[in-house]
Amino acid sequence: MTVHELEASVSREGDGAVIALAGELNLTAQEALDAAYAEAAAGAPEHVVLDFTAADYINSTGIALIVGLLAQARAQAIEVRARGLSDHYREIFEITRLSDFMTIEGSTHA
């Protein structure tokens, strides 16, 4: 089966950086996510927004990657926000308590 590897593109937004995620957030996403975060964090932003609008699949390995990213950001005192989560993944972020450690912005699709 074709795996849609994650594409992550970084852009600036005020005092923060936005990482737009497209594709699947699974084990294969690690490299792209790490690189994107390094790029986003390089300018010492106040916060980093993870935009999940175009992320169609997040599995438990993807959750683990987000946990890793969040741990890194906390060490660097960078706030992490989540944008564009579907209701389903928003619920998963709540169940896993990721939502306790990152701001969940209003979802763009339900």
Next chain:
Amino acid sequence: MAALTKPFHRLRRRDRTEEATSAQPAPATTPTEQTPVEIAPNDPLLAYFQTAPEAVDVEALELDSPALEELKAAGVKLAVPLVSQGELIGVLNLGQRLSEQDYSSDDRKLLDNLAAQAAPALRVGQLVREQEAEAVTRQRFESELEVARLIQQNFLPKELPEMAGWQVAAYYRPAREVGGDFYDVIPLPDGRVGFVVGDVTDKGVPAALVMSATRSLLRASAQRLIEPGEVLARVNDQLCPDMPTAMFVTCLYGVLDRFTGRLRFANAGHDVPYVKTAHGVEELRARGMPLGLMPGMDYEEKEATLAPGDSVLLHSDGIVESHDAERDMFGFPRLKDTVARASRDESLIDLVLSDLAAFTGPDIAQEDDITMVTLKRSAGSAVPGEQDGGVLAELSLASEPGNEREAIAAVERAVTDLALPSARLEKLKTAVGEATMNAMEHGNEYRADRPVLVRVLHADGHLRVQVSDHGGAGRLPPRESPDLEAKLEGRQNPRGWGLFLIEKMVDEARETSHEDGHTLELVLRLEGERK
């Protein structure tokens, strides 16, 4: 005439007693007892004695008989046959009278009376001895039968597997002498099930031993080879070198795919099974030699598809070879008629047994083992999936990263008709993806030869998704509740969310271990859940 060769048909002659000899020595006679004279079964003297219930004057008798010559040579004057119920059981032989006079007619009458009373008494004694000897033989025979029964019972299945959408039943009744019948139901990977009915020629302990060996070889090959023809060919090759002469095994082996109803089968000279369908009775024929005769045999493989409501009868020759009081055989046509009369609700086994009992009558001892295995596909219903025993989908996936997406897609397609609310569906998809990943990674260690089996079932208001690995029993992945703080502080691996998520996504998640590996069953209760 066989009885005549027994030792008690020896003729004994008592000559003069010691006292008699000392009182009045007689010339040309040996003292005391002489070697008994034996009468061969074809000696005319035998027939003569049997038809002459009186004392016989030996010297006057003219017969071409070696035994008679021996008697004469031994100085026997008078022979009194001891006959009981027309059978010669002994002879009283008398030599010369002490007075050296001829035996008088009074002497003869006395002797005849004596013989008439002695013969039945002697016969009773002989019967008692025979009985004692027989009892010893019978005891040995009975304990051998007991051993044969024990072996047989030990190697028959203790219970039959539960199969959703199928009714499996088996019946086994050994004859008194315990034939070599056996049957087996073997769970196989990917939801398939193997069915065996076999019969070893011969009876008793040797047959039971060959039966147990055949059954073990079948079980071992069935797991590895799957295809019934290959399984029988392999078992045949393994049995041949050690098979006692003049013994062989007939055996039918079928593999059922319980999701599709496909039954692939091969036959090593065993009685042909019958299938009862909506259109009548069909025979499942496939060519093949019995097992254990010659190595290198090929076994034809055939296939039948069992539709909902169809039944199969696998049986041993003990049924068709049963006789009635007139020695007529039950036979294949009668059995086929019985199967044809089977209704959907009645047990086929009960029907065959009652027809058989009506045919043989109540007082006929069972001649051979009677064995039956029946397999019935449940009739359809209006609930989606129910016509397939509740199975909406089944698929086998290679253990490769990313393949959980295929499982998710397949489950989503399978439950379309159930019109789950989208939130429920999304949760189910996540749970299926996580369960499949766990099975591929922890159970199968991403090995190419270990597929993940995913089954979707719908019955009784429940949707069940079963995800099975082939990682062997006994190694459930360790379970640790994920603690996000600990993970963020690096005290816990950031991973380990799978089972935690699964349990939050579905109403129930049940983990079971089986011979092959583990199955995680995800359950959604569907009551009142239409959109």
